[in-house]
Every structure is written in structure tokens, then in C-alpha cells.
Amino acid sequence: METGMIEKRIQKQRCTIHITIDQFNKRVRVDDYLGHFQECVEESLKVAKGMSAEKIIFKSRKENVLELLAQGFLYEGSIDKFFLGSDCFFLVKYKRNERRNSEEWEKEDQILSDIQSLPIKTGLDDPPSAYQGRMGEVTDALQLSQLYGKVFEVYPTPMNDPSYVKKCMEKGTVFYVFVHEGRIVSAASAEIDSFYHNAEITDCATLPEHRQYGLMKHLISALEDYLISHGIFCIYSFARSLSFGMNAALHQHGYSYRGRLANNCYIFDKLEDMNLWVKNFT
Template sequence: MQPEEKTIMKPGFSLSITLDAFNKRARTDDCLGQVAAISGESIRIAREMNAEKLIFKARKEQTVHLLEKGFVLEACIPGYFLGSDCYLFSKYFTEHRRNSAFWTKEDLILEEVTKLKRKPEIGSLPVGYGARRAVLEDADDLAALYSAVFEIYPVPMNDPEYIKKCMGKDTVFFICTFGGKIVSAASAECSAVYHNAELTDCATLPDHRQFGLMKILLSRLEEHLFENGTFCVYSIARSLSFGMNAAFHQLDYTYKGRMANNCYIFDKLEDMNVWVKNLA
């Protein structure tokens, strides 16, 4: 089930909102005009679709109003809006969506991750492995990879046509191969308007996780983004995954908050940590 993107224009404001029925949430991605009208319309739409959570990507001047309307500040992405900071607020509509069963465990994981030494230097590919940018013809193999790694994923990455659609909308994939087979992949979802990018869709087959392939792919994506003038880079990683959080910490990303019960991934609804890096 693919998320639905909508643009709404009314007297006094406009907003872009994503309706994500699979994850039972809505997300206000961008807006212009009267913040009271924007928040009210966003809440109305979220309730109309029976969303359990509404995410709002806010600018600094909108933060006080959102706090007054019961939104909770969960994370921040410095430089997201062409150099201006983005504040990730959430409003919850059910008790179970608000309350996390793993929060203290995730705190302990984060403590252990941040004790690790940062290792921005990247190792070389092991013998027999290759790394390159993915092309449309890789969509079937990419879908097979995501199907093998994730029992549940927030978006339909097991669908080759969805992957092709992403590639056609400013999403860049880099892959590692072994024996002609894709064994690891990651992508950068780029914003042509605000020149930021989300590193996402990180997956490696279990038998190939000991070689640091993900760090190599993330580094290749960073090089591509830098060369194309994108400097604000962020990622949202499973809070329960020591490995993924360690990878971002060691690549010199900074932890900027945690979004409770943010999406269905791996095998359940999970909290997600926000990591940010300024490539400039």
C-alpha cells in the first residue's frame, strides 16, 4: 500500500500532506501561510483517515503554536529547509501509539552506541564484492533483497514497480553485489526544493553483515550528494538496532531525537532514532 501525497490550497494557507494508511499516520511535509489554519486542517485530515499519529515538519516560528495545540517535539533536523532547521512534532490520537514499550531499552542501546569511537574512515570492499549505483534493471533484485531482509517495511519495497517509481522521483540507490547478486543496498531520497536528503532503505543479507558493506554504501551516497550540492543529510534508524545506530554514529552523524511508534518495520511498530550530518 503506497502512501498518498496531497497538496491542499485554501484561503490563507497551503500544505503538502502525506496520507500513510499502512502505518496509520499522516505527515505534514510542507506548508505556507497561517499556522493555526494549517495545524487545524492537518488534524482534521488525520482524524478523517483514522490516523493514530500526525507528524508535522515545522519551522522554528511554528513551534510555539504546535506546542499549544498538543503536539510533542520529538526530533530536529538542522539545515533541512535550505539551511533553516526542521522540528519534527507529533500529535497522537491513541494511547497505545503514544506509549513505547521499549523506550528505556533503546536509551541503553543509544548510550552504548555513543561510547563507540567515531570511525569516519571507510574500509575497502572485500575480495569478490562490488559497489555501484543501481539502475532501473536492478529493481527486481532490489525488491527480492528487501523481501528477504524485512518481514514488514513502512513502504512497499518488495514491489519492483514501486522501486522504479522511487528512482524516477529523485531517489538514488547504491548497491553491493557478490557473485552477481545484490547483497546490500541503501538509498538517498533527495529534495530538489530544499536540497536535503534522507538516507534510507538500508538492508544487508545476514550472511554479508560482517564486512561493513553498509558504511561503504552510505559513504558512496554521501559522495554523490556532496557532488550534487546536497549538504543536509539525515536518516531515521530503528531504535532497537544497535548495528544501524552504531554505523551512523561512527560515520559522524549526530543523534537528534527519537520518534515514538513511528512506523511498521522489521516485525512490528517501532520507535525510530533521527541522525543528522552536515556534509559541508
């Protein structure tokens, strides 16, 4: 699958913005900004208009939230201590009614309510001895791409392409995997922002026939240990709002629910709402 995702740094006279242009998901995302704030907003809207984006996401600092709300942006979620200890707020603007409206919202509310009634687990049961957990290596790129290709019919990034997986690893994304009979059957990664000392746990996938052993919880725990040992203390993750298993894994692992991004990206055969979960180790 082709992603069409481009990260750009736009420098103007009074502002600088770091923006992700995401053609595949028909959205733009402002990841960071500096300088005259109103000019940052205006430049972002110009980029969105130029690519006919249906959704604009602004990762805002606290001091700019009210200004964005005053300009028609909506609050959808937040990440505690994202910017070197300062909170990040996801403010969004929609350019199409269909992109704003979610048909599954009530069902997702019920799933979330059921998950939040589950107890937090303090320990993990060991998986069967046939499963070996370890850090992923560049030589795993082909097997990882095959895993993602099997689990996800459609995915926001081209993880079914081994060259893309290899490129992610070379840029610093860390993978942990479980191997069964010589094949990778479960994997998760951490995309690290070493400047702001945060990381996103993402690309979580387990083959259906191996899901009864709680492998993902072990992978998340291994990633956390790695991140903490490398000075990363703000960890977050997005999970499909309709996925009971993935949201439950994060909740029971001590992550806190911090919002839901509507129609955020294409997974499987449609746009999906994504729940935001956050955990801090400071």
C-alpha cells in the same frame, strides 16, 4: 505489501499544506506548509480525523514550534538546516494512548548510550574483493525488491515490489549497491529534495550472511559523495531504535543523534521507534 501512502497538496483560501496520508502506518505527516499557520494546523487535523490517524507528524519551522506545543503537540526530533539552512522540528500529536507508549524505551536508551560511547571512525576498511560496489540502475529493480523482501518481513513502503522500486528510481531516488557473485546483497538509497537541498538516506538492507564486512558504511559514504557533488549538504536518516548495527554505522560515520520518533512505522512484525540522525556538510 500495500502502502496506501498518498502525497497531497491541499490549497485553501489562506494556506497551502503538503501532506502525506499514510494508511499503512496509520499516520499523517505535514511535509511543508505556507500561509496562515493556524489554518494549516486545523486543515491537517481534519485530514487526520478523516482517516482515523493514530499519529500526526508536523515538520515545523522554528518560528512555529511554540504554537504547536501550546496546542498539545510534543517534540520528538529535529533536522539541522533542513529548510535551505533553517532547522526542521518534528512535532507530533497522538490520538491513541497505545500509539504514544513505547515498551522498549529504556532498552533503546541503553543501546543509544552504548553506541555513543563508540569512537568516530575516520577511515573505512575495504571489503573483500568478491564484493563490487556501484550505483544502482533501473534494471536492478527486481533484485532490489528481492533483497528487501528477504531482509524485511514488513516495511513502511512496498520495497518488495519491483515496479515500486523502479518508480522510486524514475522519480529521482538514488541507490548504491554491493554485488556478490552476480547478486545484490546490500543496498541503500537517498531520497532527494532538490528544492530544500536535503536528502534522506533510507532503505538500508544487507543480507545477514554478508553483514560482517561493513558494507553499509561504504554505501553511506558513496551516497554522501553523490549528494555533495549535486549540491545536497543536509543529510539525515532514520534507524530502528532497537538496531545496534545501523545506529552504530551512522554514529561512527559522523552523524549526530537528534531524537526518537515513538511507534513511528511498521517494520518486521510491529510498530518501531525510530532514531533520527543528522549530518551537515556546510
